[in-house]
Amino acid sequence: MEKKKRLEEVDGRLQQHLVLLLAIVLGFLIMDPFDMSPVGGHDFRPVKNDIAPYDQVMESWPADNLSRLGLGNLEHVDKVFGPESLEFDPLGNGPYTGMADGRIVKWAGEGRGWVTFALVSRDWSEKLCMTGKDSTTYKQWKMEALCGRPLGLRFDKSSGNLYIADAYYGLMVVGPDGGLATPLSTHMGGEPILFANDLDIHSNGSIFFTDTSQKYNRVNHFFIMLEGEASGRLLRYDPPTKSTHIVLDGLAFPNGVQLSKDESFLLFTETTNCRLMKLWLKGEKKGKVELVANLPGFPDNIRINEQGQFWVAIDCCRTKAQEILTNNPWMRSVYFRLPFQMRYLARIMGMKMYSVISLFDEQGKILDVLEDKEGVVMKLVSEVREANGMLWIGTVAHNHIATLPYP
Numbered sequence: 001m002e003k004k005k006r007l008e009e010v011d012g013r014l015q016q017h018l019v020l021l022l023a024i025v026l027g028f029l030i031m032d033p034f035d036m037s038p039v040g041g042h043d044f045r046p047v048k049n050d051i052a053p054y055d056q057v058m059e060s061w062p063a064d065n066l067s068r069l070g071l072g073n074l075e076h077v078d079k080v081f082g083p084e085s086l087e088f089d090p091l092g093n094g095p096y097t098g099m100a101d102g103r104i105v106k107w108a109g110e111g112r113g114w115v116t117f118a119l120v121s122r123d124w125s126e127k128l129c130m131t132g133k134d135s136t137t138y139k140q141w142k143m144e145a146l147c148g149r150p151l152g153l154r155f156d157k158s159s160g161n162l163y164i165a166d167a168y169y170g171l172m173v174v175g176p177d178g179g180l181a182t183p184l185s186t187h188m189g190g191e192p193i194l195f196a197n198d199l200d201i202h203s204n205g206s207i208f209f210t211d212t213s214q215k216y217n218r219v220n221h222f223f224i225m226l227e228g229e230a231s232g233r234l235l236r237y238d239p240p241t242k243s244t245h246i247v248l249d250g251l252a253f254p255n256g257v258q259l260s261k262d263e264s265f266l267l268f269t270e271t272t273n274c275r276l277m278k279l280w281l282k283g284e285k286k287g288k289v290e291l292v293a294n295l296p297g298f299p300d301n302i303r304i305n306e307q308g309q310f311w312v313a314i315d316c317c318r319t320k321a322q323e324i325l326t327n328n329p330w331m332r333s334v335y336f337r338l339p340f341q342m343r344y345l346a347r348i349m350g351m352k353m354y355s356v357i358s359l360f361d362e363q364g365k366i367l368d369v370l371e372d373k374e375g376v377v378m379k380l381v382s383e384v385r386e387a388n389g390m391l392w393i394g395t396v397a398h399n400h401i402a403t404l405p406y407p
């Protein structure tokens, strides 16, 4: 009896010591003195963000049981690098796309292949920037600010000029023959635009474009989502006065932007908050912002088709664990200070990489949903463009373009 009791005491003390040790180790890890965690070296301040409840969104979201997106073809594999946006010129030539190596390239047909069409940076050089397949890896990240990262592309149908939202060089334009693009809007109120992302052109010449964050640039875009910070804006550039205006402020990772066919409204995505939003430009609701849809994952670009419907590219997907972190900033503050790589932390949260694309009508009704559940064909889709009986699908992080006959 005596002996057992003593053993229990020893056990108890040992446990206390273990708990203390564990607390010290955890404390040490969380302080992350060697900057080993994903947020290491950053002034990381998570805030609560405005996101719809997981169950509510997932229950009502239509599934694509046939996983039709998985039937797509991967084309130009290892010939294009991180083609975020795909665009055709007014003559129907192309596609054109902006790549991770800073170039805007044009598909010039089987014979000539991909040719360089335009550059955004005067400091661009083949030696420093053209790193081929490595362009979409972290190796390019330190060069990005120098080489440029053209994300959103739109041709002006009347002039044939190509407008570019470059993550580092702001809003730019280049003529129908390409070359070095000219900056149009690089500052707002004296401060540099940190992260231009996508644009659309109004028929009156004004250009609406997103500025994703005033705190983080593209290389650090993950922190915008992890923090939930909402310093993003929708801006408008007016060519007659060469002036830039704030249209909307306080957005959580504003990303894609698309005017409606009659220009009575525009849609934009808020990536962090997983939602599709509408801003009225005409009529009695002019200036009002409305929720169009809560999405099952993180949306990127929006592109209109000939019927005036909207394709939204969505990176998947929200999970239950991620919702708990989203609703509890202090937990994110601890979790992302653990000294593990982001991909492990994401995997623990059940985040799988796959994609969903969805077609919306003007009223915000879902017309179609295509998924690639296995993530075989498409991962990290960034844009869906419907042209010539096909869906052309861009991706910001992989080296190919995907196509799928549609409808």
Ligand SMILES: *[C@@H]1O[C@H](CO)[C@@H](O)[C@H](O)[C@H]1NC(C)=O
Binding pocket: 063, 065
């Ligand atoms: C897809 O599968 C789910 C669950 O198995 C089912 O409830 C739903 O009706 C199916 N949808 C279609 C369009 O077949």
Ligand SMILES: *[C@@H]1O[C@H](CO)[C@@H](O)[C@H](O)[C@H]1NC(C)=O
Binding pocket: 202, 204, 205, 206, 236, 238, 239, 240, 281, 282
């Ligand atoms: C073009 O139309 C938009 C939307 O109504 C408006 O905000 C903008 O000021 C107009 N631009 C010009 C140059 O008139």
